[in-house]
Amino acid sequence: MSTDARESLLRAAQQLYAANGVAATTPRQVIERSGVGHGSLYHHFPSKRDLALAAVGRSVDEALASSSDALNAHTESRARIAAYLERPREATSGCRIGRLTADPFVAADEDLSASVARYFLDLIGLVADVFEEQGLDGGVARDRATAAVAVIQGGYVLSRATGDEEMMRAAVRGFLGLVDAPQRPEGDS
Amino acid sequence: MSTDARESLLRAAQQLYAANGVAATTPRQVIERSGVGHGSLYHHFPSKRDLALAAVGRSVDEALASSSDALNAHTESRARIAAYLERPREATSGCRIGRLTADPFVAADEDLSASVARYFLDLIGLVADVFEEQGLDGGVARDRATAAVAVIQGGYVLSRATGDEEMMRAAVRGFLGLVDAPQRPEGDS
DNA sequence: GTCTATAGGACGATAGAC
DNA sequence: GTCTATCGTCCTATAGAC
Numbered sequence: 001m002s003t004d005a006r007e008s009l010l011r012a013a014q015q016l017y018a019a020n021g022v023a024a025t026t027p028r029q030v031i032e033r034s035g036v037g038h039g040s041l042y043h044h045f046p047s048k049r050d051l052a053l054a055a056v057g058r059s060v061d062e063a064l065a066s067s068s069d070a071l072n073a074h075t076e077s078r079a080r081i082a083a084y085l086e087r088p089r090e091a092t093s094g095c096r097i098g099r100l101t102a103d104p105f106v107a108a109d110e111d112l113s114a115s116v117a118r119y120f121l122d123l124i125g126l127v128a129d130v131f132e133e134q135g136l137d138g139g140v141a142r143d144r145a146t147a148a149v150a151v152i153q154g155g156y157v158l159s160r161a162t163g164d165e166e167m168m169r170a171a172v173r174g175f176l177g178l179v180d181a182p183q184r185p186e187g188d189s
Numbered sequence: 190m191s192t193d194a195r196e197s198l199l200r201a202a203q204q205l206y207a208a209n210g211v212a213a214t215t216p217r218q219v220i221e222r223s224g225v226g227h228g229s230l231y232h233h234f235p236s237k238r239d240l241a242l243a244a245v246g247r248s249v250d251e252a253l254a255s256s257s258d259a260l261n262a263h264t265e266s267r268a269r270i271a272a273y274l275e276r277p278r279e280a281t282s283g284c285r286i287g288r289l290t291a292d293p294f295v296a297a298d299e300d301l302s303a304s305v306a307r308y309f310l311d312l313i314g315l316v317a318d319v320f321e322e323q324g325l326d327g328g329v330a331r332d333r334a335t336a337a338v339a340v341i342q343g344g345y346v347l348s349r350a351t352g353d354e355e356m357m358r359a360a361v362r363g364f365l366g367l368v369d370a371p372q373r374p375e376g377d378s
Numbered sequence: 379g380t381c382t383a384t385a386g387g388a389c390g391a392t393a394g395a396c
Numbered sequence: 397g398t399c400t401a402t403c404g405t406c407c408t409a410t411a412g413a414c
Binding site for chain 1: 210290331340343350
């Protein structure tokens with residue numbers, strides 16, 4: 001079937017991009033992992049860029065959907081934030097989207113860069129909505145959501161750098177400990 | 190002079206690694222930027238790995254020294270933390286050390302990976318010392334320091350992804366806003 | 379120590395048969 | 397749609413003259 005080869009190629013590319021990034025992933029690797037032939041790759045995706053656009057776009061959609069699921073798994077806002085922050089992650093592998101910010105192939109392509117930017121802007125929006133539920137002012141909620149997403153992205157960097165899953169957990173504990181501390185009421189000096 | 194060529198090569202490599210990473214930086218680029226000849230590069234650094242070890246090691250030392258400077262620019266612990274978090278950064282360029290966690294060339298080399306790991310472990314140690322000054326328990330201080338370093342690394346990712354320096358500032362505001370909230374005394378329920 | 383010339387291989391991509 | 401064969405380029409590294 002024609003969609004099978006295309007599907008295999010996309011899946012293989014997504015896995016290889018997650019492990020090594022786009023720039024360092026070669027057509028040969030995609031071919032070997034997917035099991036299709038050289039000719040098929042260039043039939044379905046005329047250039048490396050076409051494959052990257054499709055595979056990265058799909059990874060972004062999947063990552064947004066699964067973050068959204070974690071945020072909506074509870075009703076109380078504190079539990080929703082904690083569910084997002086404490087979601088199981090293979091932290092020492094790094095974030096498959098976040099790592100693309102350091103990828104030369106992505107940086108050189110406007111459309112690929114736009115996919116990555118959209119991921120983070122949408123994600124921060126989802127988290128900010130939950131902080132607003134807590135009655136926080138919109139600007140404060142957005143700053144706090146940006147910090148929360150940054151803690152996760154930084155946790156990936158630290159866990160990958162040290163090869164230690166515990167770094168992600170420590171960063172999340174450090175952040176959640178602050179969120180759980182009694183908050184100053186609005187307008188207090 | 191012999192040290193001049195070596196010095197030029199190292200500086201060029203550091204700049205190129207900061208912009209594009211190690212894997213994507215070719216000998217040709219290093220030669221052109223440094224102004225030395227092809228033969229000189231391979232005289233001073235027999236392989237790409239040798240150049241990378243020297244250049245990355247130096248970038249790590251420089252980054253640790255400048256973080257240490259920021260943390261020691263004040264006496265009061267809150268001001269020291271804020272000085273580290275709010276230090277001027279070219280956030281949209283990404284962290285020159287943090288980006289190496291996504292670099293295939295670094296990942297494939299134990300010694301390069303160890304340099305990057307050392308950077309983050311030492312940096313977290315420096316920040317944790319300041320939180321301990323505030324009277325925090327050692328474990329809590331370390332978690333909070335890990336979160337602080339993660340916020341900066343994540344801020345780099347977010348700023349680079351969106352091309353917006355404001356993302357780093359928002360993440361820092363979000364985190365500092367929590368640190369500045371009145372803290373629950375030790376042992377309180 | 380620095381130069382030019384070049385090796386051997388992998389890269390992204392294309393051609394044309396089936 | 398998939399195959400094999402091949403192109404031109406750039407890569408990292410070496411050779412050997414100066």
